[in-house]
Amino acid sequence: xxxxxxxxxxxxxxxxxxxxxxxxxxxxxxxxxxxxxxxxxxxxxxxxxxxxxxxxxxxxxxxxxxxxxxxxxxxxxxxxxxxxxxxxxxxxxxxxxxxxxxxxxxxxxxxxxxxxxxxxxxxxxxxxxxxxxxxxxxxxxxxxxxxxxxxxxxxxxxxxxxxxxxxxxxxxxxxxxxxxxxxxxxxxxxxxxxxxxxxxxxxxxxxxxxxxxxxxxxxxxxxxxxxxxxxxxxxxxxxxxxxxxxxxxxxxxxxxxxxxxxxxxxxxxxxxxxxxx
Numbered sequence: 001x002x003x004x005x006x007x008x009x010x011x012x013x014x015x016x017x018x019x020x021x022x023x024x025x026x027x028x029x030x031x032x033x034x035x036x037x038x039x040x041x042x043x044x045x046x047x048x049x050x051x052x053x054x055x056x057x058x059x060x061x062x063x064x065x066x067x068x069x070x071x072x073x074x075x076x077x078x079x080x081x082x083x084x085x086x087x088x089x090x091x092x093x094x095x096x097x098x099x100x101x102x103x104x105x106x107x108x109x110x111x112x113x114x115x116x117x118x119x120x121x122x123x124x125x126x127x128x129x130x131x132x133x134x135x136x137x138x139x140x141x142x143x144x145x146x147x148x149x150x151x152x153x154x155x156x157x158x159x160x161x162x163x164x165x166x167x168x169x170x171x172x173x174x175x176x177x178x179x180x181x182x183x184x185x186x187x188x189x190x191x192x193x194x195x196x197x198x199x200x201x202x203x204x205x206x207x208x209x210x211x212x213x214x215x216x217x218x219x220x221x222x223x224x225x226x227x228x229x230x231x232x233x234x235x236x237x238x239x240x241x242x243x244x245x246x247x248x249x250x251x252x253x254x255x256x257x258x259x260x261x262x263x264x265x266x267x268x269x270x271x272x273x274x275x276x277x
Contacts, residue, residue: 020065022112027052028065031109032085037173040092041139042103043078045085046111056081056150057121057143057238059274061114062088064101070112071097074274076142076240077117080149082187086113089142089174119143121238123156125261125270130234131227132157135212135249137165137241141175143272144240148182154191157236161227163212165200165241172199172206198225213252232257237269246271 022028033045054060054077063070079087092103105111121143126132132153134144141164147153153160164175179197182188200208200215208215208224215221222229237258239249250260253269261267 020070020110020112022065025115026063027113027115028110029086029113031105031107031111034105034107036103038168038170041089041171041174042092043087043089043174044102044105044111045079045087046113048084048086049115052086052115052117054081054117055119055122055124056146056153057123058117058119058146059143059272060117062102063098063112063114064105065110065112066101072112072114073098076119076121076139076146076272078142078145080146083149087145089139089145091139119272119274120262120270121147121240121272122263122270123147123150123152125263125266126236126238127261127266127268129157129236129268131159131161131236133235133237134160134162135237135239135241136163137245138171140164140241140245140272141178142240144238145175145178147238148178148195149185149188151187151191154188154194158194159196159227160194161196161198161225163198163200165202165212165245167202168204169201169206172201175199196225196227211248213248216252217255230256230258232259232268235268238272239269240272246273 027049029046031044031046036042059074059076061072062075063072075088077086078089093099136144144162148162166172183192237253239246250271258268261270
């Protein structure tokens with residue numbers, strides 16, 4: 001069931017007022033936009049502190065000023081590093097200590113954000129290659145939304161392949177919206193020929209059904225896209241999604257000869273291990 005709505009506000013105040021005593025390591029920012037894509041998924045945007053810097057693909061800790069000790073959870077930054085606002089893509093979890101309340105935010109509300117960003121899904125964690133595969137399930141597409149908006153991604157890789165697997169077609173709306181918008185983007189549009197989006201579903205019928213691991217191992221993914229089989233000398237993976245998906249994709253990556261990397265030891269694939277509640 002699609003419950004789409006779109007609310008937008010201008011970027012005005014740097015933070016909404018709140019009775020919560022904001023510590024030195026936390027920003028209190030104002031919600032500027034909320035959009036609900038389905039009864040399980042929504043995005044929101046907040047004002048960006050002038051001093052806040054991050055690398056494409058990193059995450060921050062997000063919370064709400066609704067308790068004496070607010071709950072914070074890791075959220076990948078979906079917006080580009082040059083955006084004047086910060087965008088996040090979230091799942092709704094009934095009873096979740098944060099998402100139960102976060103899904104009800106409205107324009108003008110306050111969202112808390114810790115000042116330090118971090119994460120493994122950054123370009124510096126990979127050694128040079130020709131093709132970059134961004135493998136995601138559900139809201140795991142969020143860090144890749146930032147990366148595909150970054151010109152450096154296309155300068156470092158000849159081909160970027162964004163893959164998202166969801167249960168239902170409507171859950172692909174955020175990524176479809178992102179992909180369509182990039183083609184008209186004045187900064188990224190010139191690189192649009194380098195980007196391929198391959199959406200998949202596991203429950204509802206769509207153009208590409210099943211799991212990406214099965215499609216790659218069987219070879220059907222490569223025959224459909226015209227891309228060559230994975231070559232560890234040329235191909236790089238970034239993986240973000242559920243715990244089960246991370247494990248399955250990591251096993252597949254290593255079966256292709258890829259080696260897990262990190263910020264301090266770049267290699268041929270990386271996995272994000274931070275999760276939202």
